[in-house]
Amino acid sequence: MNLHGVWAIYTFEMARTWRTLLQSVLAPVVSTSLYFVVFGAAIGSRITEVDGVSYGAFIVPGLIMLSLLMQSVMNASFGIYFPRFIGTIYEILSAPVSYLEIVLGYVGAAATKSAILGLIILATASLIVPIEIAHPIWMMSFLVLTAVTFSLLGFILGIWADSFERLQIVPMLIITPLTFLGGSFYSIDMLPPVWQTVTLFNPIVYLVSGFRWSFYENADVGVGISLMMTVAFLVLCLLVIRWIFRTGYRLRT
Amino acid sequence: MDPTDIVSIENVSKTYATGFEALRNVNLRIRRGEILSLLGPNGAGKTTLINIVCGLVNATKGSVTVDGHDIVRDYRAARALIGLVPQELTTDSFESVLGTVKFSRGLFGKSANPAHLERVLRDVWLWDRKDHEIRTLSGGMKRRLLIAKALSHEPQILFLDEPTAGVDVELRKDMWETVRALRDSGVTIILTTHYIEEAEQMADRIGVINHGELILVEETTRLMRMLGKKQLTLELHDPLSELPDRLAGFSLELANGGSELVFTYDTQAERTGITALLDELMEANIGFKDLHTTQSSLEEIFVDLVKRPT
Numbered sequence: 046m047n048l049h050g051v052w053a054i055y056t057f058e059m060a061r062t063w064r065t066l067l068q069s070v071l072a073p074v075v076s077t078s079l080y081f082v083v084f085g086a087a088i089g090s091r092i093t094e095v096d097g098v099s100y101g102a103f104i105v106p107g108l109i110m111l112s113l114l115m116q117s118v119m120n121a122s123f124g125i126y127f128p129r130f131i132g133t134i135y136e137i138l139s140a141p142v143s144y145l146e147i148v149l150g151y152v153g154a155a156a157t158k159s160a161i162l163g164l165i166i167l168a169t170a171s172l173i174v175p176i177e178i179a180h181p182i183w184m185m186s187f188l189v190l191t192a193v194t195f196s197l198l199g200f201i202l203g204i205w206a207d208s209f210e211r212l213q214i215v216p217m218l219i220i221t222p223l224t225f226l227g228g229s230f231y232s233i234d235m236l237p238p239v240w241q242t243v244t245l246f247n248p249i250v251y252l253v254s255g256f257r258w259s260f261y262e263n264a265d266v267g268v269g270i271s272l273m274m275t276v277a278f279l280v281l282c283l284l285v286i287r288w289i290f291r292t293g294y295r296l297r298t
Numbered sequence: 299m300d301p302t303d304i305v306s307i308e309n310v311s312k313t314y315a316t317g318f319e320a321l322r323n324v325n326l327r328i329r330r331g332e333i334l335s336l337l338g339p340n341g342a343g344k345t346t347l348i349n350i351v352c353g354l355v356n357a358t359k360g361s362v363t364v365d366g367h368d369i370v371r372d373y374r375a376a377r378a379l380i381g382l383v384p385q386e387l388t389t390d391s392f393e394s395v396l397g398t399v400k401f402s403r404g405l406f407g408k409s410a411n412p413a414h415l416e417r418v419l420r421d422v423w424l425w426d427r428k429d430h431e432i433r434t435l436s437g438g439m440k441r442r443l444l445i446a447k448a449l450s451h452e453p454q455i456l457f458l459d460e461p462t463a464g465v466d467v468e469l470r471k472d473m474w475e476t477v478r479a480l481r482d483s484g485v486t487i488i489l490t491t492h493y494i495e496e497a498e499q500m501a502d503r504i505g506v507i508n509h510g511e512l513i514l515v516e517e518t519t520r521l522m523r524m525l526g527k528k529q530l531t532l533e534l535h536d537p538l539s540e541l542p543d544r545l546a547g548f549s550l551e552l553a554n555g556g557s558e559l560v561f562t563y564d565t566q567a568e569r570t571g572i573t574a575l576l577d578e579l580m581e582a583n584i585g586f587k588d589l590h591t592t593q594s595s596l597e598e599i600f601v602d603l604v605k606r607p608t
């Protein structure tokens with residue numbers, strides 16, 4: 046195992062984060078606060094409680110998930126796309142590092158960054174609404190697992206993309222709608238039965254549900270199933286990445 | 299494999315996804331500790347060959363071993379021995395000079411060694427810039443930084459894909475010195491260039507690639523003997539209608555309606571005959587107003603080589 050190599054990539058990526066600290070923290074915090082104003086205050090004045098939790102508090106886990114997913118995908122995809130774009134990827138490809146080590150470095154850094162961001166948003170939210178966390182360890186586990194899984198997805202995206210447009214279109218066209226439809230802002234039982242079934246095909250439902258359970262102990266699907274689905278998705282992403290490096294897809298000509 | 303060989307390239311072919319065949323059945327043994335120069339016109343396949351050995355391009359056919367390690371099956375061991383300076387100037391922007399060299403060393407699995415990195419940066423005259431951001435460097439400095447990155451992990455084999463492109467004449471000479479010093483320390487060096495003089499001055503052996511084929515690999519001294527013809531052109535004051543008899547001993551030709559005298563000589567020979575010729579011209583009272591020398595260009599040499607049966 047080339048640990049020096051993993052560490053080199055990881056610290057390089059983290060250094061990039063520190064350089065752009067303000068924009069990488071400020072933007073999500075501002076947009077989350079906006080969501081609170083719009084959803085929490087405006088809608089919350091009409092829907093007072095969901096499953097026994099005040100609406101403002103109810104949407105907190107979903108909002109954190111929304112940022113976590115977006116940031117993970119965007120950080121990780123940019124992290125690997127940029128060296129491909131400017132050509133510095135040559136060094137990574139010519140180095141004695143395995144694909145797992147490369148993934149560990151890039152995805153580890155992206156996941157670290159988005160997990161920290163998730164916690165910052167949680168702290169911001171706790172200033173606005175009272176929040177209880179019933180199962181802090183589960184909460185952290187879901188946070189980290191989600192950050193890792195979606196950073197893996199972002200990594201795949203960053204290898205697949207051949208333009209900045211494509212790099213941006215996936216988070217906007219896929220992740221955002223799936224999160225909005227994934228029960229971030231409502232409980233699934235509020236939907237008509239047909240839509241409840243359809244919703245179960247949305248992987249993000251499981252994340253949001255499991256994450257919310259760790260806060261308020263109420264969930265749309267069982268927490269075990271949530272965990273299983275998340276891990277399954279993680280494994281799927283890893284398999285795709287292994288295939289990418291085996292075949293050299295978009296990396297080696 | 300012969301223990302004196304460090305890289306062995308066998309029957310390597312490369313067809314790109316476009317269907318273009320960039321390399322055709324290349325066989326090459328690189329000797330431990332030598333400087334090998336790959337010469338060839340644009341698009342010949344030099345970079346493709348280097349990139350295959352370094353793991354950036356997958357060969358379509360054939361195999362490569364580096365110090366006995368297959369570059370696909372045993373890529374870790376093979377790549378750890380190699381440093382690569384790519385042809386394109388690809389660097390980060392906001393990293394510091396020292397930071398990026400540290401990164402390279404770590405990436406190749408080596409533990410930190412500040413003394414070595416200082417030596418490497420001094421060798422490429424970048425130590426005084428170690429804290430500067432890369433984007434503030436000039437093109438030539440960036441090229442030298444790429445060399446420092448490649449040397450950061452103490453490779454045994456160094457690939458330099460056009461190392462002197464964009465480097466000024468003064469520094470180019472210094473760089474040759476650095477490369478020679480590296481060779482003396484035991485590093486095997488493979489470099490590509492378009493300049494035959496550069497290959498001549500630097501390399502122990504020269505390989506010529508054209509249209510994806512390795513036409514020949516030859517000791518530099520032998521190759522230069524084969525190719526080292528030069529021409530001296532004298533512009534005469536008064537045109538000659540024919541060559542005077544006393545000049546019959548020289549390989550001379552009249553050109554440009556007799557107003558130019560062209561002398562072909564061998565740069566590798568003990569005596570070029572230039573002094574003798576000038577003496578004879580003086581004696582014969584043949585005056586000239588200007589003179590210049592030309593060497594067959596690389597392209598001409600390639601044409602020559604391709605026509606020549608190998």
Ligand SMILES: Nc1ncnc2c1ncn2[C@@H]1O[C@H](COP(=O)(O)OP(=O)(O)OP(=O)(O)O)[C@@H](O)[C@H]1O
Nearest residue numbers: 298314316318320339340341342343344345346347
């Ligand atoms: N990714 C690619 N896809 C298709 N064709 C390619 C690719 N890379 C290189 N080629 C083609 O392969 C041939 C060899 O290219 P290569 O870069 O190896 O040449 P070179 O000898 O290094 O040339 P130069 O002296 O200009 O650097 C060229 O005709 C080039 O157009």
Ligand SMILES: [Mg+2]
Nearest residue numbers: 344345385459
């Ligand atoms: Mg080239």
